Amino acid sequence: MSEEPPPRRPTPPKLNPVRVPIAEEAPEARVQDFRTILHAYSREEAVLEAKRCIQCHRPWCVEACPITQDCREYIRLIAAEDFDGAARVTLRDDPLASSLCKVCYRYCEDYCVVAKKGVPIAIRHLKRAALEFGDADLAYVPSRPKGQRVAVVGAGPAGLMAAWELGIRGYGVTVFEQEPEAGGLMLTIPAYRMTDDDLRRDTARFRDLDVTFELERRVGSAVPVERLLADGYAGAILAVGTPASRTLGVPGEELSGVFPALGFLKAVHAGATVPLGREIVVVGGGDVAMDSVRSALRRSPGAHVTLVYRREREEMPADREEVHEAEQERIRFRFRTAPIAITGRGRVEGLVVRSVELGPPDASGRRAPRLVDGSDETIPCDTVIVAVGQRADLQGFPERLDLKVTPQGWPEGQGSGHATSVPGVYAVGGRSVVYAMGAAMEAVAELDAYLAARRGEATGPRPDPFGGETTFRLPVGYTTPIRS
Ligand SMILES: Cc1cc2nc3c(=O)[nH]c(=O)nc-3n(C[C@H](O)[C@H](O)[C@H](O)COP(=O)(O)OP(=O)(O)OC[C@H]3O[C@@H](n4cnc5c(N)ncnc54)[C@H](O)[C@@H]3O)c2cc1C
Ligand code: SF4
Ligand code: SF4
Known part of the structure; x- marks a missing residue:
């Protein structure tokens, strides 16, 4: 009697650790103006890069994305x-995709398994390829x-995500927005990374x-939040972000020639x-400091x-x-250096700095500067x-x-889904575009459930934004969100 051979273990897919290079403008040329630095992949390059993805059963990349973008599927x-x-x-999955494919901090790539052996799949750049070569002029359907x-x-990313959801x-x-344009802090991102057209493409799909x-x-003093509810709004999402710059709190900050980074970047963005x-x-x-040094160089060539940064x-x-x-x-870097005063007569003439020693890690796990x-x-x-940061x-x-108020400055509701203590009112924000969107996604799910209960209806997952039958569901193999 012949014995059944043991089942063969599936051969693991061969992992290619080398990324298809992303072409970019040479440093000497790109600092002359605000031209886009990263070039898009060609169709062929995108296909080659996508073929490096081993289509993990557990999609680490999707779990690491705050809006659960099914990147594994678009790569496939x-x-x-x-x-x-x-x-x-x-x-x-992503109503701000034309913007995020340029500026997302790529949390997905940090968890891509290919990174264990080489360079992770260019997940963000492949999103750009999907939109460049696929039909991206779609309209969302209510x-x-x-x-x-x-x-x-x-109307920053959190507010736009909430409006879309x-x-x-x-x-x-x-959507109430105190500024003349929608976009929030995305409007301070320099054009060499993302342009207004990217954001316009996104909002046009709404x-x-x-x-x-x-x-x-402006909602607040002029239009109180309570008035919104009394005026017939069934609920409210506060997504007011961090529109103000933090100051150094050192003598001389009032001198001419000192600029808060947000004001500076907004002026650059406006062409002023x-x-x-x-x-x-x-x-x-x-x-923000990186965008400031690089924008300053482009605005004052040569x-x-x-x-100046106080840590390493x-x-x-x-x-x-x-x-x-x-x-x-x-750009020159000076580490372990802290500002003490700004000197000058009317106009800045110098920055007085002091050296910093780094002590043992503090409660946050970072080494305390002395x-x-x-x-x-x-x-x-x-x-x-x-x-040195923004605040609400x-x-x-x-x-x-x-x-x-979070350490990074934006206000948040403390209840489930960022609910505030006023029923039907939620407050959200985030440390990056996609984290702000993820928080808004959670708040809308809760608000929808709250409003559905008041209407005596059942709530459900997000409908297909293109009007189809398939509602939102997590991709096969998804286990739990990874938050970095
Ligand atoms: C220079 C710079 C570069 C950045 N680069 C990146 C990047 O490359 N990638 C990335 O992911 N993130 C980046 N970020 C961070 C990202 O922009 C923010 O995390 C994100 O915009 C936060 O979104 P938000 O909607 O919570 O708040 P915000 O973007 O701050 O939007 C809040 C909006 O609310 C409005 N508002 C405030 N108060 C009121 C009121 N009372 N009434 C009416 N309207 C009000 C504000 O005018 C603003 O439009 C950058 C930030 C800066 C400053
Ligand atoms: S939105 Fe950002 S984190 Fe999510 S898949 Fe795209 S690049 Fe990755
Ligand atoms: S983690 Fe995602 S992008 Fe990376 S190989 Fe697996 S499925 Fe592909």
Whole structure:
């Protein structure tokens, strides 16, 4: 009697650790203006790169994406040369895809299994390819009207995501935005990374949803939150973000030639003149500081631009790709250096700095900086850009909302799905575009359940945003969200 051979274990797919290179503008050329740095893949390059994906059964990449974008699926479709299908999958989960394919911090790539052996799949760049070569001029379709209107305060990524989620679920939405344009802090991202056209392409797909923008309308002191509910809005999502810059709190910050980073980047974005000098110092170590040094260099060609940061290079919160590109552009870095005062008579003449020692890690796990007495020196400069963080402006918002302000500055509801203590009112934001969108997604799911219960209806998952029958479901193999 012959024995059955043991079942053969499936051969693991062969892993190709080498990424199809992403072409970019040379540093000497790109600093001349605000031209886009990264070039799109060609069709052929995109297909080759997509074929490197081993289509993991457990989609680590999707689990790491705050909006559960099914990137595994759009990559599969690109590998099969179905770019229309890939564009549709992309836009099904991500209403700001034309923007995110340029500026997302790629949390998915950090968890891509290929990174264990080499360079992760270029998941973000493949999203760009899906939209470049597939049909991306689609319009979102609202489901059966709910007969209720929701107010969204703030038209940054969190507010736009909330408006989209509510719109496709059949709610009427009014978005109140204090600025003349929708986009929030995305409007400060320099054009060499993302342009206004990218955001316009995204919001154009909202055209058939019942979403109205009330621009230059501030909610708070002028229009109290309570009035919105009394005026017939069934609920509200506060997505007011961090529109104000933090200050250094050192003497001399009022001198001419000192600019808060947000004001500076907004002016650059608007094409306004900013009187920069030739010796420019930027204080900070995050992404806003990176955008500031690089924008300053482009606005003042040939200037010496120095970044001053109080910790070490590896502790900078800025995206590593940004830091690398800034180094290529010959930005000077001064680490373990803290500003003490800005000097000058009327106009900035110098930044007094002190050396920093890093102690043992504090409660946050980061090494606590300690100023070293007697180490002061002055960096001669005529411009200082302060990029040490942003904060919310909660003037006119009632205390009874019981908002928590996160360490990075945005206000958040403390209840389930970021509910505030006022029923039907939620408050969300996030440390990056996609994290802000993910928070809005959670809040809308809760608000929808709350409103459905009041209507005496059952709630369900997100409907197909293109009007089809298939509602949202997590991809096969998905286990649990990974949050970094
Ligand atoms: C220079 C810069 C570069 C960045 N680069 C990137 C990047 O490359 N990738 C990335 O993922 N993230 C990036 N970020 C971070 C990202 O932009 C933010 O995390 C994200 O915009 C937060 O979204 P939000 O909707 O919570 O808030 P915001 O974008 O701050 O939007 C809040 C909106 O609410 C409005 N508002 C505030 N108060 C009121 C009120 N009372 N009434 C009416 N409207 C109000 C504001 O005007 C604003 O439009 C960058 C940020 C900056 C500053
Ligand atoms: S949105 Fe960002 S994190 Fe999500 S799949 Fe796209 S690039 Fe990755
Ligand atoms: S983790 Fe990487 S290899 Fe696995 S499915 Fe996602 S992109 Fe493909």
